[in-house]
Amino acid sequence: AQTVTQSQPEMSVQEAETVTLSCTYDTSESNYYLFWYKQPPSRQMILVIRQEAYKQQNATENRFSVNFQKAAKSFSLKISDSQLGDTAMYFCALTGANSKLTFGKGITLSVRP
Amino acid sequence: DAGITQSPRHKVTETGTPVTLRCHQTENHRYMYWYRQDPGHGLRLIHYSYGVKDTDKGEVSDGYSVSRSKTEDFLLTLESATSSQTSVYFCAINHPPADTQYFGPGTRLTVL
Numbered sequence: 001a002q003t004v005t006q007s008q009p010e011m012s013v014q015e016a017e018t019v020t021l022s023c024t025y026d027t028s029e030s031n032y033y034l035f036w037y038k039q040p041p042s043r044q045m046i047l048v049i050r051q052e053a054y055k056q057q058n059a060t061e062n063r064f065s066v067n068f069q070k071a072a073k074s075f076s077l078k079i080s081d082s083q084l085g086d087t088a089m090y091f092c093a094l095t096g097a098n099s100k101l102t103f104g105k106g107i108t109l110s111v112r113p
Numbered sequence: 114d115a116g117i118t119q120s121p122r123h124k125v126t127e128t129g130t131p132v133t134l135r136c137h138q139t140e141n142h143r144y145m146y147w148y149r150q151d152p153g154h155g156l157r158l159i160h161y162s163y164g165v166k167d168t169d170k171g172e173v174s175d176g177y178s179v180s181r182s183k184t185e186d187f188l189l190t191l192e193s194a195t196s197s198q199t200s201v202y203f204c205a206i207n208h209p210p211a212d213t214q215y216f217g218p219g220t221r222l223t224v225l
Contacts, residue, residue, distance in 0.1 A: 035214075043201065043221075044216070045203060045219075098169070101146075101158065105153060
């Protein structure tokens with residue numbers, strides 16, 4: 001069975017600063033994808049960033065980047081220049097067979113003005 | 114916007130009544146999923162479909178059934194709703210080639 005662990009339930013960051021959200025996972029699959037999703041108060045699930053496990057290069061999307069450590073099964077999200085609109089719950093997720101997603105429990109990020 | 118809608122968006126019902134939630138997509142995606150979201154659990158897979166009339170169970174399928182008679186619609190049915198099924202329900206589609214799932218807006222279901 002696959003597992004995704006987000007051990008920090010909450011974090012807070014000052015606007016314009018950088019914050020890193022942690023995620024570890026376990027899977028027996030050799031080929032898989034990892035994702036970070038954002039859920040603002042509107043409840044909509046929004047894809048932030050995606051990482052293919054076979055790619056060594058860390059994915060980057062504007063202010064969002066990941067640190068993917070395959071051997072350590074670690075997949076952290078770095079948010080640079082934090083903005084008030086980044087306040088949300090963030091979920092780490094992992095694909096399995098038939099592209100089914102396994103999610104972590106999420107972390108609530110608050111950006112302070 | 115992956116063209117996914119869910120209906121209803123909110124529903125309050127009583128224990129023991131049947132409930133059907135609908136997920137509709139406009140882009141002919143083969144794979145569709147139903148998840149539930151509860152505090153402290155993230156999202157958990159209920160059922161999924163890999164084609165018309167092809168469905169399979171997920172992690173938390175007890176008390177739920179699904180049907181997919183056409184590509185664009187994926188229905189989730191609670192045969193006899195219980196208070197433990199109070200939750201937010203999300204539908205998702207899988208967008209190849211990168212196995213990325215995109216989600217509908219969610220349905221908040223309250224079972225009294």
